[in-house]
Amino acid sequence: MHHPFKVGFCFPKFLRRDKGESGTSHGVSVSEILAVRELDVDSGTKDDGRWQKMPQKSTEAYPYAFTVSYVERAWQHRWRCSDVTFHCLEGALCQQWVQTIREQLTALTSRPKHLLVYINPYGGKQQGERIYEQKVAPLFTLASISTHVIVTEHANHARDHLRTEAELKKYDGVVCVGGDGMFSEMVHGLVSRTQRDNGVDQNSPEEKLVPCTLRIGIIPAGSTDCICYATVGINDPVTSALHIIVGDAQAMDVCSVHHNNTFLRYSVSLLGYGFYGDVLADSERKRWMGPARYDFSGFKTFLTHHYYEGTVSFLPATDILGTPRDKTRCRAGCFICQHNGQLYSEDHQPLFLLPEYKGGWRVIRGKFLAINAASMSCACPRSPKGLSPAAHLADGTTDLILVRKCSRFNFLRHLLRHTSKYDQFDMTFVEVHRVRRFRFTPRYCQSDSELDLRENGKKLFSQICRDHPACSCSPAYSSWNCDGEILPHAAIENLPVGQPSLHSSVKGT
Numbered sequence: 187m188h189h190p191f192k193v194g195f196c197f198p199k200f201l202r203r204d205k206g207e208s209g210t211s212h213g214v215s216v217s218e219i220l221a222v223r224e225l226d227v228d229s230g231t232k233d234d235g236r237w238q239k240m241p242q243k244s245t246e247a248y249p250y251a252f253t254v255s256y257v258e259r260a261w262q263h264r265w266r267c268s269d270v271t272f273h274c275l276e277g278a279l280c281q282q283w284v285q286t287i288r289e290q291l292t293a294l295t296s297r298p299k300h301l302l303v304y305i306n307p308y309g310g311k312q313q314g315e316r317i318y319e320q321k322v323a324p325l326f327t328l329a330s331i332s333t334h335v336i337v338t339e340h341a342n343h344a345r346d347h348l349r350t351e352a353e354l355k356k357y358d359g360v361v362c363v364g365g366d367g368m369f370s371e372m373v374h375g376l377v378s379r380t381q382r383d384n385g386v387d388q389n390s391p392e393e394k395l396v397p398c399t400l401r402i403g404i405i406p407a408g409s410t411d412c413i414c415y416a417t418v419g420i421n422d423p424v425t426s427a428l429h430i431i432v433g434d435a436q437a438m439d440v441c442s443v444h445h446n447n448t449f450l451r452y453s454v455s456l457l458g459y460g461f462y463g464d465v466l467a468d469s470e471r472k473r474w475m476g477p478a479r480y481d482f483s484g485f486k487t488f489l490t491h492h493y494y495e496g497t498v499s500f501l502p503a504t505d506i507l508g509t510p511r512d513k514t515r516c517r518a519g520c521f522i523c524q525h526n527g528q529l530y531s532e533d534h535q536p537l538f539l540l541p542e543y544k545g546g547w548r549v550i551r552g553k554f555l556a557i558n559a560a561s562m563s564c565a566c567p568r569s570p571k572g573l574s575p576a577a578h579l580a581d582g583t584t585d586l587i588l589v590r591k592c593s594r595f596n597f598l599r600h601l602l603r604h605t606s607k608y609d610q611f612d613m614t615f616v617e618v619h620r621v622r623r624f625r626f627t628p629r630y631c632q633s634d635s636e637l638d639l640r641e642n643g644k645k646l647f648s649q650i651c652r653d654h655p656a657c658s659c660s661p662a663y664s665s666w667n668c669d670g671e672i673l674p675h676a677a678i679e680n681l682p683v684g685q686p687s688l689h690s691s692v693k694g695t
């Protein structure tokens with residue numbers, strides 16, 4: 187894990203600590219200290235008024251003490267807050283320690299002091315408010331972070347508030363308590379506002395996005411929590427809160443999705459047609475089931491085994507380091523992200539937009555069970571390695587995974603490989619390409635009067651299905667699953683634009 191400050195305190199032997207061996211030294215990096223509190227040993231209270239049980243021997247021999255709260259790394263990327271209390275003989279020395287530590291903490295400019303928090307009370311198992319109040323708010327208070335908390339009242343509340351009303355200048359960051367859908371709302375609010383303030387036209391596929399200056403922290407309280415899991419390494423509210431407090435940051439690719447040169451949505455994780463589109467469309471009708479809706483709809487969609495015909499065109503990323511079949515994984519301070527990200531640096535036009543960019547577009551026609559574009563690994567508790575394990579968070583590319591029509595048995599083998607050590611791409615009917623941008627046109631696309639799937643989908647489905655030459659009751663259209671939201675069009679163009687343009691909370695070590 188990269189830390190901006192590597193100054194550390196090695197507490198010396200003349201200070202005696204409560205935990206473990208007495209008289210030993212204890213090293214804590216300043217960047218991992220959350221707070222320091224002086225203890226009033228005589229009265230047995232801390233300066234924040236909370237009671238603390240003091241060992242009798244310590245209070246007699248060492249009358250002055252202070253407590254340091256710091257990040258302790260636990261198992262599997264989990265972080266916890268730990269306390270260690272130091273005792274000493276002289277009050278002046280004790281105060282000097284406390285003051286010096288406070289000065290060092292104040293000097294850490296990457297740490298947030300004021301946060302704007304949005305809680306979705308209906309995400310995941312509807313535990314957002316409880317998770318925030320019980321697990322996160324006490325840590326923010328401990329770290330002297332002031333917060334303004336908004337519990338959302340309807341879908342898109344957070345997006346619209348961020349886009350128009352929020353006084354963003356007052357804050358060092360925004361926090362999202364919810365799942366991927368809630369994070370997507372925040373991305374749309376912040377990115378749209380930044381583009382509007384800077385006069386960037388979102389509808390133009392060639393325009394480069396202006397990066398957002400505010401970071402988004404994610405407290406996971408959703409059903410999939412893929413963005414949190416893929417950046418932090420785990421979906422654990424306390425771990426995320428601690429990453430936010432210490433000011434960790436991770437750049438993230440943002441793709442814009444267009445239809446007929448009109449902007450539709452941004453995507454940061456999965457853009458999936460076919461299997462994942464159908465799972466989402468079915469699961470939206472079963473929100474009442476909570477996170478289990480994905481298992482139910484996943485199983486049902488697997489059994490229906492629909493394939494979709496169409497044309498995928500893509501611009502391979504030829505000017506970068508790394509491939510989707512690499513064994514290495516994107517981690518904090520990733521070299522590949524740094525190297526490839528420079529291709530997007532402010533003073534350079536992205537190379538792939540130049541006419542001499544070698545490679546050019548490739549076109550693949552076929553029948554697909556799934557077309558997945560993963561801009562990050564999409565790791566989540568269901569699939570800890572994700573849809574594309576070697577994808578990078580901030581390299582300006584997307585991994586395009588094409589799963590052609592195959593037997594149910596083979597598709598099941600492919601799906602199950604997402605949950606095991608075996609390579610899900612090492613199958614004859616699967617191909618994966620690292621791309622700069624891609625387009626999809628369904629076979630029965632009516633290019634001029636494009637399809638609005640929500641309104642006309644059913645009517646067109648029955649009409650086209652009758653004429654569908656290869657029809658074995660596979661509908662002509664699926665839906666696009668864009669970070670957990672259904673897109674209203676089947677024909678789309680996807681562009682990773684303006685990377686690195688926003689920060690999420692953090693990526694695990």
Ligand SMILES: Nc1ncnc2c1ncn2[C@@H]1O[C@H](COP(=O)(O)OP(=O)(O)OP(=O)(O)O)[C@@H](O)[C@H]1O
Nearest residue numbers: 309310338339340364365366367368408409410411
């Ligand atoms: N107060 C609210 N009432 C109804 N819907 C809301 C409210 N606040 C936010 N939403 C919407 O709820 C949707 C789902 O929320 P969220 O992403 O937090 O949980 P999830 O869908 O269970 O998790 P995941 O996206 O990780 O699968 C989001 O698309 C968001 O727009």
Ligand SMILES: CCCCCCCCCCCCC/C=C/[C@@H](O)[C@H](CO)NC(=O)CCCCC
Nearest residue numbers: 366410412455456480484564569601604669670
């Ligand atoms: C029959 C056994 C099959 C086992 C297969 C496991 C494969 C799991 C891969 C999981 C990929 C998740 C991709 C993440 C997508 C998110 O942007 C989105 C919003 O939260 N979630 C879904 O669409 C929810 C998607 C849920 C899919 C099941």
Ligand SMILES: [Ca+2]
Nearest residue numbers: 439561578583
């Ligand atoms: Ca990427």
